[in-house]
Amino acid sequence: MSVENEALWLDSPRATFRVGPAPRPRPGPGEVVVRVAAVALNPVDAVSGFARRRFVYPWLSYPAVLGTDVAGEVVDVGDGVTSLAAGDRVVGFATGQERFRDSAAHGAFQRFTTLAAEVTTLLPADLGFTDAVVLPLGVSTAAAGLFQPDQLGLALPTAGAEKRGETVLVWGASTSVGSNAVQLARGAGYRVVATASPHNHDLVRSLGAAEVFDYRERTVVQDLLRSLQGRTLAGTLAIGAGSLSRTVAVARRADGTGRVASAYPTPATAARRLAARPLGVHVSAIWGGTPAQNSVGPAVFSRFLPAALTDGRYRPAPPAEVIGHGLAAVPAGLERLRAGVSARKLVVTV
Ligand SMILES: NC(=O)c1ccc[n+]([C@@H]2O[C@H](COP(=O)([O-])OP(=O)(O)OC[C@H]3O[C@@H](n4cnc5c(N)ncnc54)[C@H](OP(=O)(O)O)[C@@H]3O)[C@@H](O)[C@H]2O)c1
Structure with missing residues (x-):
């Protein structure tokens, strides 16, 4: 049979x-x-x-x-x-x-x-x-965090996106979610700064990040703030254990929107969101499946990715x-x- x-x-x-x-x-x-x-x-x-x-x-x-x-x-x-x-x-x-x-x-x-x-x-x-x-869940989760209005609310990636003056921070950029976030943010015209372990810095740079820092380094928050001086931080994607407290520390002191979207929500995230509010930081929790129910999914999967994969602007990673x-x-x-x-x-x- x-x-x-x-x-x-x-x-x-x-x-x-x-x-x-x-x-x-x-x-x-x-x-x-x-x-x-x-x-x-x-x-x-x-x-x-x-x-x-x-x-x-x-x-x-x-x-x-x-x-x-x-x-x-x-x-x-x-x-x-x-x-x-x-x-x-x-x-x-x-x-x-x-x-x-x-x-x-x-x-x-x-x-x-x-x-x-x-x-x-x-x-x-x-x-x-x-x-x-x-690609799929990494793309979907990164797209949810970057582009949904209830998350960072950034401009969508398009074929000939103009360079924007603003920067996006991707914390945990060598993860599957992060590798896609770097490329999607670049595809939308943003400058990207990122964190990853040193052995992955070349990979993250090759995906389009302008600068990459080691998230285990004690001085990483100060290093990021120095790199953001004179720039506008359009939003931050926080990926990985320990990412939220340190990205909030960056977002509260950098010039910009103060928005942080967390791909690593834990039971403590709701408390952190309340604690971040008086600091001028807006924390949101990502659910990677939401783009399948809103306009972000089709914009990325059906309209952006086919051409971007064909002309090599986007590469499956990690x-x-x-x-x-x-x-x-x-x-x-x-x-x-x-x-x-x-x-x-x-x-x-x-
Ligand atoms: N909310 C959602 O719907 C959703 C959806 C998908 C994933 N997630 C979550 O997002 C995270 C990433 O998922 P993934 O599939 O992209 O993971 P993954 O690719 O399996 O993650 C492996 C990477 O994690 C990095 N990493 C480990 N500890 C880290 C830390 N403390 N800070 C930053 N990076 C760290 C490592 O980077 P280095 O080797 O460079 O150190 C490694 O490259 C996970 O926590 C996952 O549960 C959430």
């Missing part, structure tokens, strides 16, 4: 993953079904244990199919989709884990999945699936490291992700 589809199932928040048969998805209006060639792994997939899973996605129905980052070939096209056709090579943001979707048919970790066309990007012929698949083949290789990859990576995206071919 041929199996129509196969998925990496999570039967309950307490369960371990298992590979098993799954229904072959059918595209709804505005959706495409993709034959998955590669998936990338993210910290949100690596959350383990009942309490943590319930905390991060309390709404999720089980059995669930996790995963957000998919590259593959379009095999079915739903009503109303005009931008994509069967046979197209694409990368897209799988939203099965999102509260508004909560659907196993839309999770990444399976052979066939369903993507919303508006957050799916047509790939140039010379860009491989394993390279491209590093680089992919293929760690195995087949859905059964995902759990070991998640284990490795929990141990920590540096400027690498773990990828599994399917």
